[in-house]
Amino acid sequence: MPLPNPHLPDYRAGMNESGDSLGASFARFADEIRRAAPTYGAICEGVAAAPEVLALLDGVPAPQRRPVLLLAAVHHRLLESPEEPLARHYRTITSESDNSDPVPAFIAFCAKHARALRSTISNRSTQTNDVGRAALIYLALSPIAADSQAPLGLVDIGTSAGLNLHLDRFTYRFHDEDGGEVRLPGSAPELDCLVRGATVDAVLDTSLPRIGNRLGVDPSPIDPRDPEEARWLLACLWPDQIERVDRLRAALTVAADHRNEVEILTGSGVDRVAEGVERARAAGCLPVVVNTWSLTYFTPSDRVTYVEELDRLGANDDLAWIYLEAPNETPELPWGEVDRNISLSVLRHIHWKGGQRSERTVGIAHPHGRWIEITDR
Ligand SMILES: C[S@@+](CC[C@H](N)C(=O)[O-])C[C@H]1O[C@@H](n2cnc3c(N)ncnc32)[C@H](O)[C@@H]1O
Structure with a gap:
């Protein structure tokens, strides 16, 4: 391909x-x-x-x-x-x-x-939070949600301002190359994602995922209610990419309005992911660990530890893990059949269910979620 x-x-x-x-x-x-x-x-x-x-x-x-x-x-x-x-x-x-x-x-x-x-x-360090990736997380989350009796407990590693913890609140337009289109109404921003290589109907369950717990981890979390903090996120975007700015402003409003429904742990994902998973379980949820363009900031040995930690956390209790990262920058992650030398954003998920571990590559995606080429049909 x-x-x-x-x-x-x-x-x-x-x-x-x-x-x-x-x-x-x-x-x-x-x-x-x-x-x-x-x-x-x-x-x-x-x-x-x-x-x-x-x-x-x-x-x-x-x-x-x-x-x-x-x-x-x-x-x-x-x-x-x-x-x-x-x-x-x-x-x-x-x-x-x-x-x-x-x-x-x-x-x-x-x-x-x-x-x-x-x-x-x-x-400061450069820190973006691109809510366009919520469309990609949504695609990976949709079959997990359809399969789960329990509500989902999001554990977002490298959460920044926690915007993607509100992914069920945004508006989506998924469309495909055959003219198929699904619009999921919600708050602004409206996120537009072109699905290539498959029809929208084949890859999307349109029932909204039930999210019962929202938790993020970041060494430098951004408070969306604080204008000074929000200004730093806006400043990390480029003046040539105005559509990203509009999207960010709208998502910051949603995150600020619902900030009290989110728990943020300050620290490294490798140290605090277990705590996040336990909190989700304590709330009666299926924990879904998510990392999108975050593990590239880990050291290689922390990436190894993180993967081992998730395997441990999934060994005896159900767990899902969704990741969108570049394989060449995070070769320690389980990339399955994907070439570890590629610098594109690859969306995968791993599911530990009833002691069985299954993994799947959803596709290769635009880094900010504008499109995804489905590789798994
Ligand atoms: C490029 S941003 C991505 C933010 C968000 N996941 C997204 O997709 O928009 C990377 C985030 O990872 C965070 N980060 C860096 N090192 C980390 C670590 N060891 N553990 C957790 N998050 C980390 C940064 O502070 C930053 O917020």
Whole structure:
């Protein structure tokens, strides 16, 4: 099957910048993203030759010393300074985006706000929460829910602002290449997902999953009710991807409105997943552990421990695990027949039921859930 290329610049960028000069990594990043994100492409090309701007990343640990951290820090500051000339180039701030060269305004902005930018850069790490992935989780969850007598207890590892814990509350439009379409009404945002390689009817059970417990784990959870925290999530998105911003704002509203129905554990998923599973069981639910673009942030040995922990937790009691990750970044996960060298987002699930363990690849997906190529029919 030919593999579609979803373009993953925001995740790949700067993942392995060590050994590379920072200027060169900005230049390479500019090349990668220019077509999909012209504003950030132009800015990164300009920054590659601006040592005074690159110096803002001095002293930052290697894993975070990447273009996306500087871009997010500037965007974060700019969201509260919309009067700045640079804001005219950001469609997240102005609807009439200025198409002239943004680099002079970017450099001037960095000089003026250097102190605040340094503080953000040293205290934050890039952190997205893309609710478009809820459509993919929904697809994997649908047969598990249909099969379970008990309500589901979501245990979202790397939950960020916990947005995907509300996946049963959003509106979905699933459609296929044969013209089939299923619309599941709910709150904004409306998430649109193209199903390739199968009909929607074949892969989707339209009854809403019954969710009885919602728990997330993250070392740096974001409180959706706190405007300052929410601003950091918005800043991690790109001004060239305005549709993601609208989606995020709508999902933050849902998460803020229902924050008291969610429990968040602060810490690493590897240390706290067992606690999350036990809480779901104590609430009379089938625990469903979910990790979407989170295990890439674990160390390899923590990924090994996490997999062992889930096998242990599923050995004597029923458990489901849904994961959407890139195999090449998380080769320690059970990828079955999937090539571990691919850098695409692969959606799989494992089900421990009555002592039996079964695993399934649902498909290869767009990293933000816009489409999925079903490989299991
Ligand atoms: C790219 S975001 C993905 C967020 C969310 N799962 C989604 O799909 O939108 C990665 C998240 O993993 C979290 N994270 C990093 N290391 C972690 C760890 N050891 N345990 C749990 N979460 C972690 C980060 O704080 C961040 O919120």
